[in-house]
Amino acid sequence: MSIDETKYESIIFDTKQILDNENFKSKWQQKFTEFLDLINKKEKTVFSPNPPIISPLFLYTSISTPKAKSFIRYKGQTIGTLVFTRNRYYLKINKTEEKRNKKYFDLSIKCGKYDWDGKEADKFRTHFATNPIKNNNPEATVESAIISALESKRKYNEQDKGIQPVLLYNKFRFQMPTPLSASNLKTGKLSFVKGNKYGGIDILARSGRGKGCKLTVIEVKDSTDNENPRQAMMQVVAYGTFIRELLRSEKGQLWYKIFNFNGEIPEKKLVINCVVAMPNIGKEDTDFFDEIQDFKITDNSEDILSLGYLSFDSNNIIIKKSSNLDWPSKH
Numbered sequence: 001m002s003i004d005e006t007k008y009e010s011i012i013f014d015t016k017q018i019l020d021n022e023n024f025k026s027k028w029q030q031k032f033t034e035f036l037d038l039i040n041k042k043e044k045t046v047f048s049p050n051p052p053i054i055s056p057l058f059l060y061t062s063i064s065t066p067k068a069k070s071f072i073r074y075k076g077q078t079i080g081t082l083v084f085t086r087n088r089y090y091l092k093i094n095k096t097e098e099k100r101n102k103k104y105f106d107l108s109i110k111c112g113k114y115d116w117d118g119k120e121a122d123k124f125r126t127h128f129a130t131n132p133i134k135n136n137n138p139e140a141t142v143e144s145a146i147i148s149a150l151e152s153k154r155k156y157n158e159q160d161k162g163i164q165p166v167l168l169y170n171k172f173r174f175q176m177p178t179p180l181s182a183s184n185l186k187t188g189k190l191s192f193v194k195g196n197k198y199g200g201i202d203i204l205a206r207s208g209r210g211k212g213c214k215l216t217v218i219e220v221k222d223s224t225d226n227e228n229p230r231q232a233m234m235q236v237v238a239y240g241t242f243i244r245e246l247l248r249s250e251k252g253q254l255w256y257k258i259f260n261f262n263g264e265i266p267e268k269k270l271v272i273n274c275v276v277a278m279p280n281i282g283k284e285d286t287d288f289f290d291e292i293q294d295f296k297i298t299d300n301s302e303d304i305l306s307l308g309y310l311s312f313d314s315n316n317i318i319i320k321k322s323s324n325l326d327w328p329s330k331h
Contacts, residue, residue: 002288004230004233004288005292005293007234008233008234008237008295008305008307009295011185011190011234011237011238011241012237012241012295012297012305014189014190014238015180015190015237015238015241015242015245016241016245016297016298018180018190018191018192019179019241019242019245021192024179024192027179028179028192029249029250029251031179032179032246032249032251032255033251035063035064035177036251036254036255036258038063038064038065038066039063039168039258042061042067042068043169045068051070051082051084051089051171052082052089052116053072053082055148056074056075056128056129056131057072057073057074057079057125057128058072058073058074058144058147058148058173059071059072059073059082059171059172059173060072060073060078060172060173060174061168061169061172061173061174062174062175063168063174063176063177064177064196064198069081070082070083070084070172072091073144073173074105074128074134075134075140075141075144075145076137076139076140076141076142076143076144077100077104077134077136077137077140077141078097078100079093079097079100079101079105079107079124079128080092080093080097080101080124081093081094082116083113088115088116089115089116089117090113090114090115090116090121091113091114091115091116091120091121091124092112092113092114093109093110093111093112093114093124094111095111097111098110098111104134104135104136105127105128105132105134106132107124107127107128107132109123109124138222138223139220139221139222141222141316142220142222142277142279142312142316143202143203143220145316146203146218146220146277146310146312146316146318147165147173147203149316149317149318150163150164150165150203150205151164151165151167162207162208162209162325162326163205163206163207163216163321163325164205164206164207164260165203165204165205166204166205166206166215166259166260167260168258170260175200175201175202176200176201176204176243177198177199177200177201178193178198178199178200178201178239178242179192179193179198179199179242180192180193180199180238180239180242181193181194181199182199182234182235182238182239183199183235185234185235185238190238199239201217201218201219201239201243202218202219202220202277203217203218203220203277204216204217204218204259205218206259206260206261207273207324207325211263213261214271214272214273214306215243215247215259215261215272215273216272216273216274216275216325217236217239217240217243217272217273217274217275218236218275218276218277218310219232219233219235219236219239219275219276219277220277220278221276221277221278221279222279223278223279228285229276229278229281229285229289229309230285230288232276232278233274233276233289233307236274236275236276236307237274237295237305237307239274240272240273240274240305241297241305243272244270244272244297244303244305247265247270248265248270248303252265253265268302269302269303269304270303270304271294271303271304271306272303272304272305272306273305273306273307273308273324273325274305274306274307274308275307275308275309275310275322275325276308276309276310277309277310277311277312278309278310278311278312279311279312279313279314280311280312280313280314280319281309281311281320285309286309286311286320286322289307289308289309289322290308290322290323292307294306294307295307306324307322307324308321308322308323308324308325309321309322310322310325
């Protein structure tokens with residue numbers, strides 16, 4: 001077993017120890033039960049089936065906010081909120097978004113609430129339809145591009161096929177919160193989050209079809225400058241272990257449904273794909289992930305984490321994927 005594989009096994013063990021800790025287990029389970037309640041409550045107040053947002057703009061929402069909010073994002077950056085009141089849509093821009101839109105996109109619209117069919121909202125849509133250059137937060141740009149590729153119903157790229165992003169209420173992009181702080185695993189230890197600053201999984205997806213469909217945890221990195229794919233995988237392994245614990249908890253079946261699965265959680269063997277998405281992953285690393293063995297999460301369970309990758313080019317087009325994302329699946 002390689003040094004990297006030993007590290008992954010250690011992370012699985014450490015993650016389970018934290019999640020099972022008597023001081024934290026009841027806290028995170030209670031918090032995620034509250035998230036479930038919020039999701040169900042907000043489902044009754046979200047928009048009609050066809051909110052008026054088209055590419056390159058996309059709607060995002062948050063699991064953890066008390067109110068149902070639909071954030072408008074361009075290349076992963078929040079640029080406003082879509083509000084639905086008295087059967088009319090409105091664009092709402094706060095002061096932070098006003099400053100950000102001017103700084104990064106050269107858009108001058110003051111903070112306020114505007115009728116979606118009015119002059120200011122039309123200016124807003126027209127401006128972003130010209131695809132202005134975005135010069136901040138490149139990782140969010142890559143993340144948004146990958147989600148767009150995966151959710152496209154007309155897949156021209158063979159590497160995109162068989163993978164669909166999980167959408168909340170089947171229409172909103174979102175980041176799945178976690179009770180773990182795992183972003184600095186390569187330099188520090190895994191820890192439980194403090195306060196309400198929950199970590200976030202970049203992309204949750206489903207890979208495969210029918211009964212062979214697997215929940216897939218994807219961590220996006222915009223470059224390999226600061227960490228290589230094997231280091232980035234450490235974070236994904238921790239998040240994948242948490243998702244497994246969440247699905248095997250008392251409320252697990254409810255979460256499984258929220259993750260867009262219609263059937264029952266596999267009783268004997270639950271497979272969770274853990275995937276790093278990075279630019280131009282080298283052959284040495286792709287071979288490593290294609291050949292690596294799956295990791296059992298506990299000795300008394302057949303549940304496993306299956307490790308893999310998505311490699312994309314400078315245009316954020318997926319050019320290669322790991323064998324565990326192929327269809328038919330190896331599991």
